[in-house]
Amino acid sequence: MAKDEFKEFRLVGTRPDRPDGLDKVTGRARYGADISAPGMLWGAVVRSPHAHARIVSIDTSRAEALEGVKAVVTRADFPTGLTGEDWDLQENTMAGERALYDGHAVAAVAATSKLRAEEAARLIDVTYEVLPHVIDVDDAIKPDAPVIREGAADATVPEGMPPNVVRYMEFGHGNVEAGFAEADLVREGHYKTEATHQGYIEPHACLGQLGGDGKGEMWVCTQGQWFIRKMCAGVLGLDAAQLRVTPSEIGGGFGGKTTIFMEPLSLALSRKAGGKPVKIVMTRSEVLRATGPTASASMDVRIGMKKDGTLTAARAEFRMQGGAFPGSPVDMALYCAFAPYKLDHVAHVGYDVLANRPKCAAYRAPGSPMGAFAVESLIDEMCRELGLDPMEVRLKNAVREGDRASYGPKFASIGLVETLEATRAHPNLAEPLGPNQGRGVASGYWFNHNGETSVSLAISEDGTAQVSIGTPDIGGSRASIALMTAETLGIPYEDVRVNVVETGALGVNEPTHGSRATFASGKAAVLAAGQAITEMCRRAAAEWGIEPEAVEWVDGAAQPAGPNAGKFPPMSIAEIAGKMGETGGPISGHHESVPEGVGASFGCHVVDVEVDPETGRVTILRYLVVQDAGRAIHPAYVEGQYQGGAAQGIGWALNEAYIYDDKGRLQNPVFLDYRVPVASDLPMIDTVIVEVPNPGHPYGVRGVGETGITPPLPAIANAIQDATGARLRALPMNPPAVLAALKAARGA
Amino acid sequence: MSKIHVTTTVNGDPVEFLADPRETLLDCLRDHLGLTGSKEGCGTGDCGACSVTLDDRLVCSCLVLGVEAEGRRVDTIEGMADADGLHPLQRKFIEHAALQCGFCTPGLLVAAKALLVQNPDPTEEEVRYGLAGNLCRCTGYDKIVRAVMDAAAEMRQEAA
Amino acid sequence: MVAVTLWSSLTRFTDGAREVEVQADTVGGVLDGLVADYPGLKPILDSGVSVVVDGEVAPNRHAPVPEGAEVYLMQRLKGG
Numbered sequence: 001m002a003k004d005e006f007k008e009f010r011l012v013g014t015r016p017d018r019p020d021g022l023d024k025v026t027g028r029a030r031y032g033a034d035i036s037a038p039g040m041l042w043g044a045v046v047r048s049p050h051a052h053a054r055i056v057s058i059d060t061s062r063a064e065a066l067e068g069v070k071a072v073v074t075r076a077d078f079p080t081g082l083t084g085e086d087w088d089l090q091e092n093t094m095a096g097e098r099a100l101y102d103g104h105a106v107a108a109v110a111a112t113s114k115l116r117a118e119e120a121a122r123l124i125d126v127t128y129e130v131l132p133h134v135i136d137v138d139d140a141i142k143p144d145a146p147v148i149r150e151g152a153a154d155a156t157v158p159e160g161m162p163p164n165v166v167r168y169m170e171f172g173h174g175n176v177e178a179g180f181a182e183a184d185l186v187r188e189g190h191y192k193t194e195a196t197h198q199g200y201i202e203p204h205a206c207l208g209q210l211g212g213d214g215k216g217e218m219w220v221c222t223q224g225q226w227f228i229r230k231m232c233a234g235v236l237g238l239d240a241a242q243l244r245v246t247p248s249e250i251g252g253g254f255g256g257k258t259t260i261f262m263e264p265l266s267l268a269l270s271r272k273a274g275g276k277p278v279k280i281v282m283t284r285s286e287v288l289r290a291t292g293p294t295a296s297a298s299m300d301v302r303i304g305m306k307k308d309g310t311l312t313a314a315r316a317e318f319r320m321q322g323g324a325f326p327g328s329p330v331d332m333a334l335y336c337a338f339a340p341y342k343l344d345h346v347a348h349v350g351y352d353v354l355a356n357r358p359k360c361a362a363y364r365a366p367g368s369p370m371g372a373f374a375v376e377s378l379i380d381e382m383c384r385e386l387g388l389d390p391m392e393v394r395l396k397n398a399v400r401e402g403d404r405a406s407y408g409p410k411f412a413s414i415g416l417v418e419t420l421e422a423t424r425a426h427p428n429l430a431e432p433l434g435p436n437q438g439r440g441v442a443s444g445y446w447f448n449h450n451g452e453t454s455v456s457l458a459i460s461e462d463g464t465a466q467v468s469i470g471t472p473d474i475g476g477s478r479a480s481i482a483l484m485t486a487e488t489l490g491i492p493y494e495d496v497r498v499n500v501v502e503t504g505a506l507g508v509n510e511p512t513h514g515s516r517a518t519f520a521s522g523k524a525a526v527l528a529a530g531q532a533i534t535e536m537c538r539r540a541a542a543e544w545g546i547e548p549e550a551v552e553w554v555d556g557a558a559q560p561a562g563p564n565a566g567k568f569p570p571m572s573i574a575e576i577a578g579k580m581g582e583t584g585g586p587i588s589g590h591h592e593s594v595p596e597g598v599g600a601s602f603g604c605h606v607v608d609v610e611v612d613p614e615t616g617r618v619t620i621l622r623y624l625v626v627q628d629a630g631r632a633i634h635p636a637y638v639e640g641q642y643q644g645g646a647a648q649g650i651g652w653a654l655n656e657a658y659i660y661d662d663k664g665r666l667q668n669p670v671f672l673d674y675r676v677p678v679a680s681d682l683p684m685i686d687t688v689i690v691e692v693p694n695p696g697h698p699y700g701v702r703g704v705g706e707t708g709i710t711p712p713l714p715a716i717a718n719a720i721q722d723a724t725g726a727r728l729r730a731l732p733m734n735p736p737a738v739l740a741a742l743k744a745a746r747g748a
Numbered sequence: 749m750s751k752i753h754v755t756t757t758v759n760g761d762p763v764e765f766l767a768d769p770r771e772t773l774l775d776c777l778r779d780h781l782g783l784t785g786s787k788e789g790c791g792t793g794d795c796g797a798c799s800v801t802l803d804d805r806l807v808c809s810c811l812v813l814g815v816e817a818e819g820r821r822v823d824t825i826e827g828m829a830d831a832d833g834l835h836p837l838q839r840k841f842i843e844h845a846a847l848q849c850g851f852c853t854p855g856l857l858v859a860a861k862a863l864l865v866q867n868p869d870p871t872e873e874e875v876r877y878g879l880a881g882n883l884c885r886c887t888g889y890d891k892i893v894r895a896v897m898d899a900a901a902e903m904r905q906e907a908a
Numbered sequence: 909m910v911a912v913t914l915w916s917s918l919t920r921f922t923d924g925a926r927e928v929e930v931q932a933d934t935v936g937g938v939l940d941g942l943v944a945d946y947p948g949l950k951p952i953l954d955s956g957v958s959v960v961v962d963g964e965v966a967p968n969r970h971a972p973v974p975e976g977a978e979v980y981l982m983q984r985l986k987g988g
Contacts, residue, residue: 154955155951170917256988335982365987366986409960410963410978448987449987514986516987594968598965696964703987706988
């Protein structure tokens with residue numbers, strides 16, 4: 001649908017200032033580490049220096065003897081008998097019998113100052129018996145690899161699998177062998193991606209307080225306050241309702257702040273210190289060593305293509321390690337890998353593998369970037385071999401509404417074809433390229449997510465409105481939700497205040513994850529506003545003495561619906577609200593559900609690179625993101641999601657990686673060495689917002705947050721081959737790796 | 749370790765605090781003076797979220813000891829807006845949607861202000877290199893660079 | 909009867925069948941029917957799956973499954 005067709009909106013699609021903008025440009029916005037409380041203690045955590053070690057003993061006596069130390073906790077202070085994900089979370093929060101990765105917490109201390117707590121942590125004596133470890137996924141899946149945890153495999157793993165395989169899956173449809181037989185060209189490739197970190201600039205921070213009566217409070221930077229509540233309650237054996245969790249402003253999350261790390265430690269320390277609040281702020285090195293990196297992957301892909309570019313069959317076998325716990329996103333990686341393509345014959349095999357690394361957390365479209373790196377790279381190689389235009393091949397095989405997805409079900413409304421056509425029409429594709437320069441194209445996919453959602457709206461006495469939502473605002477969602485609410489109520493944008501509230505104020509909400517905040521909380525806010533409108537119409541009808549059905553809501557006022565309903569001047573929201581105390585009390589609306597109608601989002605990226613043949617350095621010359629947003633409520637923040645996703649993908653492609661030494665210790669736990677893109681690494685990032693409205697949302701919204709990180713990995717690999725002839729099949733494509741590939745290509 | 753009495757000027761106001769000699773200027777601003785606008789993203793001078801100026805020189809306050817502020821002038825994000833309103837950079841950041849989570853924003857604004865003092869008419873490349881010490885993980889820098897260049901243009905016009 | 913397509917590594921628990929039929933008119937009925945017929949599936953279904961009905965992830969156990977609907981079991985979908 002062209003943008004012109006929905007000009008009827010007054011506010012949706014405009015770019016007002018975000019409501020939290022003033023606080024954030026003046027330094028007033030309060031993030032996780034910015035809150036303090038009277039009588040507060042500081043916490044510090046002792047972490048394993050070993051990748052895998054038995055904890056022989058922990059002697060806390062020297063720390064406890066230090067003046068100002070109020071509490072020390074080890075695993076002995078946690079309840080026993082947990083199972084499943086609760087046990088995994090507890091074990092990751094604080095090691096039990098063994099430390100499972102470099103950085104695994106083994107003890108924690110609370111003292112009267114930060115420096116004293118750090119000093120006390122150094123006085124805790126831990127004796128380790130170092131055990132054999134394994135880091136690389138291909139090593140970890142070997143039958144004789146060091147066993148990380150007996151009995152961790154779930155029921156999906158058949159007998160006889162290697163010991164570190166904890167989940168196994170196969171799925172697909174058609175007959176891939178028959179499909180490969182139909183092809184003119186069958187190629188396969190092996191691809192590897194290294195673990196990367198979400199790299200939010202705000203380290204994890206919390207202030208926890210827990211009394212002997214089991215009542216507690218927490219202030220924390222998180223994507224989901226109810227997840228924090230549920231997980232902390234599970235790990236510590238508390239009643240969930242007794243723990244009140246307030247989300248701070250959040251300094252980035254990208255999936256990494258959907259779970260717990262040191263939050264239960266602050267509560268356990270507080271309880272042991274007589275209920276004094278305990279603040280714990282992670283260092284960057286703790287963030288990189290002990291919080292959610294993504295998985296690393298080893299992938300084999302085989303694809304059949306006809307001379308005209310038609311895909312006949314595809315097979316993927318992915319192995320992913322997600323640290324010392326089950327949960328790598330190998331399933332999602334496989335679901336997304338071939339999603340942009342119509343395939344009659346497709347097969348997928350996946351292994352979730354344990355290794356001595358931190359427990360992986362979600363990272364923006366978890367799994368999808370790895371799968372895309374393998375599949376989109378191989379398709380590009382095959383297009384080159386057959387002399388086909390990679391854009392035309394993508395269009396020729398593109399899925400449309402009603403087509404069977406590679407992962408099984410049929411697609412509802414999707415906008416891949418529109419996205420590819422908008423990409424093909426973009427002027428960036430006509431820019432001339434010079435020597436050592438090349439262009440790469442790749443597609444990406446993310447499902448998007450709905451999730452448990454609860455939203456309340458209340459009309460104020462003056463006719464303004466407040467909306468209480470449970471999804472923390474990371475990228476401007478308060479602005480989008482205010483726009484949709486104001487549009488629905490027919491009032492100015494500035495008359496709506498959207499508040500992200502604590503766990504005591506609403507029913508359970510899932511976090512801001514799965515690109516769901518603007519979709520799910522937005523949809524719930526619109527439905528809640530609809531309830532308030534119904535009530536306001538009823539109040540107006542009662543004043544006029546006519547039937548409520550004879551009243552309609554137009555431009556922020558109740559009015560008789562047509563001449564037969566009666567002749568009354570419109571009654572504005574301010575008039576109705578000003579009298580609400582006399583006409584029946586507060587006027588509000590509420591909606592809670594797992595909203596139906598999630599719209600999936602496809603994207604296509606085009607990158608131009610220049611490769612320095614002397615150093616192997618890759619410079620991004622031009623970058624284009626085209627993606628279906630359904631409808632952009634606040635286009636500036638949709639563009640922001642596209643640009644930010646692309647920048648993270650560029651970092652993953654070119655520089656970012658977890659580097660371990662032979663002892664399994666992380667070698668780059670600081671930003672100097674874990675190098676995320678800086679301003680001088682990037683050009684402007686061009687965007688095109690395609691709008692194929694999602695019929696499942698009142699304003700057509702699709703989630704837009706995640707898809708954008710997916711295409712850069714293969715698009716850049718494709719551009720490097722276009723520029724140099726060298727094909728890189730492993731990430732990161734940093735200067736040494738590119739130089740080696742150039743040398744190999746010259747030698748060949 | 750016994751604490752040291754420090755007298756300094758922050759955002760134009762005289763202040764005093766007691767600093768442990770191991771504490772950074774960032775710790776002192778945040779924990780002793782309640783100025784939590786400067787953020788700690790790394791503690792190693794790599795991310796720029798703690799950027800302040802010390803006698804007009806841009807520094808990472810996580811790499812300066814609190815006791816080094818003695819007798820000097822510190823300017824932080826909290827002092828950037830005055831009674832007349834926001835600094836043009838602050839207005840342009842909001843207008844251009846140059847922030848998402850906002851955590852890097854104080855440091856970027858302080859660094860951008862220092863950049864424009866040195867170079868009132870920077871090219872895009874000069875802005876990108878001038879701000880290369882400030883990490884932003886949300887925006888991809890596009891809208892930040894546009895906001896800084898737009899603010900610079902407005903400030904040049906005002907100055908003319 | 910509703911035809912449910914499983915992911916193929918679950919066929920170990922369904923005597924080799926990729927597609928199984930259960931008597932159900934809701935998502936919960938589908939899941940309960942699967943466990944009743946194939947008890948080996950219980951731990952996998954209990955650990956959480958997404959049920960896709962006619963291309964749409966079902967929002968809850970009470971969501972209707974119309975006669976002749978296409979039902980797919982998928983690993984639980986989540987996001988970052």
